[in-house]
Amino acid sequence: MSKPKVGIYWCASCGGCEEAIVDLNEDILRVVGAVDIVFWPVALDFKKEDVEHMQDRELAVGFVNGAIRTSEQAEMARLMRRKSAVLIAFGSCSHMGGIPGLANLNDAKTIFDRVYHQAPSVVNTEGVVPQAQTKVPEGDLTLPSFWDTVKTLDQIVDVDYYLPGCPPPVKLITEALGAILEGKLPAKGAVLAPDISLCNECPRKDSKPDEFSIKEFKRPHEIDIDPQKCLLDQGLLCMGPSTRSGCGAACVSGNMPCTGCIGPTSRVRDFGAKALSAIASSLDYRDEKDILSHIEKIVDPVGSFYRYSLPWSMLHRRASDFDKKGALK
């Protein structure tokens, strides 16, 4: 009997998710022993035509990582959907938009302006900018169009499961693969990570006081971070209480606060809003002036609360009330 076929594709991503699969180390041999990877641009030489020539749903599982922000990525996402029986959004970018999702604070024109004209290291005296279409002697060349808005995978196609994380922790990947191979996947639409927040497995949980409150916000470079104490209790913006567990508290064990890459629990509809609700509630001040002077220390609220989830959030992207040509207000 032939082995089940698996395809892996990357969209607007950093390549870290591919690395995560490689990080399986010896386990990768078990994987290739069980399945046939028939499409993996970063590692194998199969082409788009090979996928197009497959039957619909011929791939047992398709993994797509990266967010969608060009027409080519949308096309590939749709292709993978057609050809996969089970489509899994792999990693934060395809799950919630990821780091590329922060581009939703701007639009295409602003980004092109910056990248091709105004960045300090750019010398572009002729004002050359990529065009969607260019005439060359041989004919017309086209480039994929660059969207104003970054989208998550499920805002383009129907997704069956989500493997969250930036990148997904090896443990979660192994568990997911095991579930797939044994046919023990949960109900469709599930996020393949424990539905309980990070504090549950955090090694510093016991050091958090019962009457916990935040007196002052600190950024990681401003203090000598105590490796035993709860990070929130030290004033750092740790997203642990709002984020699912499953990573073994990797960042916290590295003495840095959690940034929320695995995303929220199933009861939350907007990660940033819920996280800021918890953190603001714990801030120990009643006077308006005091409150303002402390929250102003959070220099980048969008980056802190929506680092991986801006396209997934309820607002999706920056709204139109302010001049979108201008810089962030």
Add this chain to the structure above:
Amino acid sequence: MAMIKITIDGHPIEVEEGSYVLDAAKKLGIEIPTLCHYPHMVPYAACRICSVEARDGKGWTKIVTSCNYPAWDGLEISTDTPRVLNARRMNLEMLLSRCAPIPVLQKLARQLGIEKPRWGLGEDTCILCGMCVRVCDEVVGAHALEFSERGIFRKVATPFEEESGDCILCGACAKVCPTGHIVMEDIEQREIIHDEITLGPNAAISIPTRQAVPNVPVINTEYCIHFNTGGCKVCSMVCPKDCINYEDTEQYEDIKVGTIILATGFNAFDPSPLKQYGYGRYSNIITAEEFEMMNNASGPTGGKILLANNKEPHAVGIIHCVGSRDTNAHPYCSRVCCMYSLKLAHLIKERTEAEVYNFYIDMRTPGKGYEEFYERLSNEKVHFVRGRVAEVTDWAMTPEEEDRLVIRVEDTLIGMVRRIPVDMVVLSIGLEPHKDAEEVRRLFNISCSSDGWFLERHPKLGPVSTFTDGIFIAGACQGPKDIPDTVAQAGAAAAEAMVLVDKGVVELEPNTAYLTEEFCSGCKTCIPLCPFSALSFNVEKKISAINEALCKGCGTCVAACPSGALQQNLFDDEQIYEEIKGVLNYV
């Protein structure tokens, strides 16, 4: 002291050795007349009226003064032998020869059967009994009076016969003086200071009001001689049950209750900021409260209505709506003032010959018999002027306004501005929330309405309860009202409070928060947020725990929970999302 046996008029009695015969006779109920004896002072034996005959049973006999004769074992006393009566008559005749007009001496004379004193009748009124001197010395401790001169010139006087700086004006000397020689008198023409009137008498120890609970006397330390000089203490000497404790102080008691009724009352409006009425600037402009104090029969004027110079007014103006229905004071109507202003008008008409003017905006006289009362007043020839008083002034413009107060008002029914001269102006002040209403309501966590009155749960259907379960309100603290309404409301509040007490159980609100344990990671975000301590940390399971009985259902913890493990009954996240969708799904 040893107990000994003596006989008085044949009646045996056991007394302490050395105690006075007069006290023993009192115990037996035998009357011995005295003039210079006072139970709490050292006996002086000046008047000799208490003379009795002492015998030893073996033939020795002597006339002695019973007030200071010490008893010895075997003493026999006779109080009504002819010898005794003779002795008393002699002394009294001698007293009468100097002080005849004294009623107490005359009564005694009649009792002893003196028809015509042998040595004439004197005109003096001081019998030199020394009671005043002794009480001031021994009981009061002020030492302001003393005997001076000698022999037939002996008299009671202050040092150098000048006003004594030591006299504390307690009036004890006047009280004990048997003849009325010493009286308490005003030394200056008395002026009625209307805003300092208190209802008397200002006894140093008295039961504060008829309805006081508990109904026992209390010492007013301002007037009490003991608290002023350290002396007296007569009250503790006469109290048969030894109840007087001079060291008693205010103490705080902790009482556990299940329901509370707030009936903290109101504050009377102070008209000083309303400069146009001249309160505090001119005399004889008084508030209705001050008028009532003056009008009371136990006040210093005996209930007479008098101006500051002690004369009766010829005309009185009563100004309604002072501090009420006024954008510069309170915009609301204080409800009770029209009726009480009519009452004051009626009282003035009853007690004086004065003309009475009532200046009103509207006559608000609802209630049983109230309208009829208003009619009656019209028939009593009270003048009703419909207009808001612009000003009360003392600038006279015509001779008949000289030295009087003038009320300037637009009489809207005849469309003319009038100047009405009066002698006294009574301001019908309104009601406002008590000075400590804000503090009290925060203590009990209830709301107030826009004018500061305590807020009832519902303006029509919940007049005595508040939004805080178990706290009820009654009376003027909820809004201006008169006595019948207050009584009704108080009864209602008591009934509602009793319902809670009788039931013995409390119904909890259903909208409490609940925790789904398998979702809770133990992040402790929620625990310090609850002001009712309903959330705590379960140390074994390392997650939060909710005490449903303590949870009041605010939902603050639910909104804060970063993983959505806490939800609120009836106000779940999902329910609210549906509500939001619902309210926006219209074209």
Add this chain to the structure above:
Amino acid sequence: MSDSSMTNNSFEPRIVAFFCNWCTYTAADLAGTSRMTYAPNARVVRLMCSGRLDPQFVLAALREGADGVLIGGCHPGDCHYQEGNYKALRRYKLLKMLLRKMGIDDKRVRLEWISASEGDRVQAVMNEIVEDIRKLGPLHLESWKYQGNLAAAQELSDAIKGVAYV
């Protein structure tokens, strides 16, 4: 979806109001029984306490088509549940900071302390917020409603190539 008419003058803002039960909701009741008229654009969602207000609700309201959100609670110090309004204030301030960065005008989301007897404040605030938002115009949020229909998704995704908003 917001009612996006051509001229701002005929634009009727849609506002969701989250009122706390004990103070603001009662004040709105009072405004009603006192027959105070005010702009009808706001629909009230009752919460027991302003402390129940989850910032997700504000975003959900904007996502579902509201042009503005009004939050009403008891005055500081007067909360029926002691301190809920302080937590609401803290969340609101942080949320506003975020919303400014997300391009949503300050006037669209507003917190007011209104006590139970201030029916007139409800009237004033409602009228004010409606006028403010009428001047601002409808809120255009990037909409993306994918219902699982592949064809529709394809069509839509082609349509938005290089275009900022639908």
